[in-house]
Amino acid sequence: MYDTRPFIDPQPRVPGFHDVGCHVEWLPRARGARRRSAVGDYLDADSADGRITLGCGIEQAATDLDVAFPAHVLRMCDAVDEQLAQHPWAELTCREGVLRIVLRSR
Numbered sequence: 001m002y003d004t005r006p007f008i009d010p011q012p013r014v015p016g017f018h019d020v021g022c023h024v025e026w027l028p029r030a031r032g033a034r035r036r037s038a039v040g041d042y043l044d045a046d047s048a049d050g051r052i053t054l055g056c057g058i059e060q061a062a063t064d065l066d067v068a069f070p071a072h073v074l075r076m077c078d079a080v081d082e083q084l085a086q087h088p089w090a091e092l093t094c095r096e097g098v099l100r101i102v103l104r105s106r
Contacts, residue, residue, distance in 0.1 A: 036066060043084070
């Protein structure tokens with residue numbers, strides 16, 4: 001585990017939910033497809049120094065990246081959560097491309 005505090009907004013958005021900013025990048029494998037990136041508060045934490053997770057923010061990230069909302073969203077969120085518990089970035093690979101998420105300091 002690492003110190004999550006630098007990435008988490010100390011003021012809760014609503015009780016029990018703190019915003020966490022990140023840079024998200026989609027690297028498609030298709031020839032000629034353009035890489036896409038977005039920056040936003042797509043992640044949450046349950047406290048100012050808690051565990052960082054991906055939940056509802058995946059919908060906004062998909063919209064901002066202009067990619068189709070994935071059918072296997074729960075598995076994606078779980079995989080991102082597992083990686084973010086270990087380090088301040090996550091990377092998911094599938095046959096369509098690579099999704100990278102890097103936490104941003106507040």
